[in-house]
Every structure is written in C-alpha cells, then in structure tokens.
Amino acid sequence: MKYVSLVLISHSEEIVNGLKKLLNQVQPDVSIAVAGGNDGEIGTNTFRIKEAIESVYSEKGVVILFDLGSALMNAELAIEMLEKTDRIAIADAPLVEGAYIAAVEAGLGKSLDEVVRACEQAKQMVKVER
Structure with missing residues (x-):
C-alpha cells in the first residue's frame, strides 16, 4: 500500500459504511476498513476490529x-492481539x-x-462562529 490506511470504528455499522463511502469518493486511493456494530446490533467487536x-495494515501505517x-477499549484489545503494532496509531479525533x-x-502521502x-x-475546529 502506498498510503497510510484508515480503520473506522463505530457502534453503528451504517455510520462507518456511510463514512467509508464518503471518504472513498474524496480519496479513492486510501485503503479504508470498517468495524461497525456487533452482529447486527449496536456495539463494537474486538475480533472484527482486529x-x-x-x-x-502496511508499513506506511494505520490510523484508527x-x-x-468502549470502541477505544476494543481497539486497544484488538491491537494487543496483533503481531505487528508499531505502525498503528489511535487518533484522538472526532x-x-x-x-x-x-x-x-493520507492521500497526499503524509x-x-x-x-x-x-x-x-x-477537535479544535469551529464549525459555527457565534
């Protein structure tokens, strides 16, 4: 893979699938995987995240x-189950x-x-000026 990849985790399968569809239109060359929901219900699944x-995963890295x-907790557990973890980062971002x-x-090669x-x-973005 040529670029940093993304993993999107949500308690809702629909949310991450829709977000992936949007991002693929914006930057089709970036690999994006999703882990949403838990067997058709709301929640997250450590094994699905893994x-x-x-x-x-690539040597360029993965941003989660x-x-x-609880999605963070399951992401951390999933990472602990992996052999290669040095190029995986969990972002503290909306x-x-x-x-x-x-x-x-990522698509710019960063x-x-x-x-x-x-x-x-x-996190610092102001979407509406008051």
Missing part, C-alpha cells in the same frame, strides 16, 4: 478513528471530521505521525 486492521469510549482530514492527508496530528486538530 480483522479490519489486518486487512489494511472511533466514535465512543470520527467524521477526523476521518475526512485523515483521508485527505506520514503516519503527520496524518494523526492533522486529524487530531479537528
């Missing part, structure tokens, strides 16, 4: 973005805005650290 990471707290920025930056830094800046 499989998603493995499906897009997630929606809610899922939608962070993933959008991450996809753009490094793993640069992609993480850029998408984490989404």
